[in-house]
Amino acid sequence: MNHQKLISILRRVLSSPTAPFHEYHVRRAIHELLEPLPHVTLRSDAFGNLIATYSLGGSPARFCFGAHMDHPGFARSPRTGGWDFLGGMPPGYLNTGAPIEEFGEFAMWRLPAFAVEGTRVIGRACDDLIGCASIVCLFHELARLQVNATCHAVFTRAEEVGFIGAIRLAQSWPFDPAVCFVSLETSLPMSGMSLGGGPVIRVGDGQSVFNHVVTADLATVARESGISHHRALLDRGSCEATATQFYGIPSAGVSVLMGNYHNCGPNGRIEPEFVDLSDVKGMINLIIQLVIRSGGASISQANLAVRFEERIRNHALYEMTTASHFR
Numbered sequence: 439m440n441h442q443k444l445i446s447i448l449r450r451v452l453s454s455p456t457a458p459f460h461e462y463h464v465r466r467a468i469h470e471l472l473e474p475l476p477h478v479t480l481r482s483d484a485f486g487n488l489i490a491t492y493s494l495g496g497s498p499a500r501f502c503f504g505a506h507m508d509h510p511g512f513a514r515s516p517r518t519g520g521w522d523f524l525g526g527m528p529p530g531y532l533n534t535g536a537p538i539e540e541f542g543e544f545a546m547w548r549l550p551a552f553a554v555e556g557t558r559v560i561g562r563a564c565d566d567l568i569g570c571a572s573i574v575c576l577f578h579e580l581a582r583l584q585v586n587a588t589c590h591a592v593f594t595r596a597e598e599v600g601f602i603g604a605i606r607l608a609q610s611w612p613f614d615p616a617v618c619f620v621s622l623e624t625s626l627p628m629s630g631m632s633l634g635g636g637p638v639i640r641v642g643d644g645q646s647v648f649n650h651v652v653t654a655d656l657a658t659v660a661r662e663s664g665i666s667h668h669r670a671l672l673d674r675g676s677c678e679a680t681a682t683q684f685y686g687i688p689s690a691g692v693s694v695l696m697g698n699y700h701n702c703g704p705n706g707r708i709e710p711e712f713v714d715l716s717d718v719k720g721m722i723n724l725i726i727q728l729v730i731r732s733g734g735a736s737i738s739q740a741n742l743a744v745r746f747e748e749r750i751r752n753h754a755l756y757e758m759t760t761a762s763h764f765r
């Protein structure tokens with residue numbers, strides 16, 4: 439997509455402050471970015487997850503892309519009135535005395551909200567506002583290109599305290615049971631991986647192995663569209679696909695590798711997170727191509743069927759001439 443438009447969407451989403459259960463600023467930003475688009479409808483579920491649907495042409499949806507709107511941070515304790523830190527954080531980092539910035543009922547580390555330096559996108563909450571912004575970009579591109587397809591998206595709440603928004607979503611799944619949930623995340627790199635090599639098609643996370651058909655479709659689309667990517671088990675953390683899959687929803691995941699995970703910088707310092715812009719562009723391009731090319735039926739499985747039958751045909755003479763030994 440257009441570079442300036444991508445940057446302006448990233449800026450709008452990443453500049454919004456957020457914490458677990460306090461996702462209203464991000465939610466408003468996403469709502470305002472999606473509402474003017476043609477063929478897009480928006481609604482909420484009972485928990486406050488924001489649900490968006492793009493539909494042109496009336497074909498059934500195959501995918502629901504998901505990203506979470508929260509980030510580890512401080513929430514006003516309903517019991518004591520002091521600050522509770524919600525989300526995963528190594529204890530050493532919590533006691534550094536790093537300054538915080540208050541936003542009424544919640545607070546974040548006092549860090550620059552958004553910057554682009556060279557190929558790096560730097561943000562206090564790349565996790566998972568990069569995923570949210572990527573879905574917003576997907577919808578903008580589908581609308582601009584007038585793509586004939588239907589696809590859903592869910593922007594969830596309270597992921598950082600244990601996938602609560604995704605659990606609530608899956609427990610009252612508002613779509614056809616065949617619709618696959620594709621989690622878009624930011625992740626710790628595995629050894630040997632570095633930022634800038636493209637998005638990671640996540641065969642699983644620390645708790646689950648994901649749907650093999652959708653994972654194969656993602657890899658096929660990436661390969662055939664010339665999108666640099668990894669295909670790997672990212673098991674240093676878990677994502678919402680583990681929660682949705684547990685409740686029976688076919689689930690898959692794509693991740694952008696990230697530095698300073700959960701604001702944990704080198705030498706015990708609280709720092710902004712960062713990702714590589716080319717990885718973000720790769721992830722957006724991958725999901726656009728997935729909807730365009732594999733929105734109706736699985737292309738990976740169709741390819742496999744052709745190749746398997748071809749192998750049988752190509753070896754039919756050997757099979758025939760050796761059959762007498764196996765009678």
Ligand SMILES: [Zn+2]
Binds near residue numbers: 510565700
């Ligand atoms: Zn996180």
